[in-house]
Amino acid sequence: MSVKRKQMQSLSGLMEARFMAGQGTLKQRLAEEARLAAAIDEIDKARRQAMADASDPVHFSPSHARATNVWLRWTDARKAVLNRDLARARAASAKARKALARSFGQMQASRELIRKL
Secondary structure (H helix, E strand, O other), rough: OOOOHHHHHHHHHHHHHHHHHHHHHHHHHHHHHHHHHHHHHHHHHHHHHHHHHHHHHHHHHHHHHHHHHHHHHHHHOOOOOOHHHHHHHHHHHHHHHHHHHHHHHHHHHHHHHHOOO
């Protein structure tokens, strides 16, 4: 086996390892994105339930209305933070996808070069 072929095989191994690491990174980014989206959905569901309870005359009392109002303001603030974090997570996922596509191309190119040698 020639020296060039051995070097290319080593390079191909590195490219494959880089690709696999990129897959792991993307998987983590997508999991974080899904976690944040689920948290936002939970808040939305809880808000809808609180609004339904607040409009029910059985649950109405001035103290309940005040508590619901405070809680709704808190959920607005929490949702804003989660949306900001979700936007960052989506940007990180897009960056990881781009890096993964590049490393996949490099891995394929190194395999093709080995085949030609």
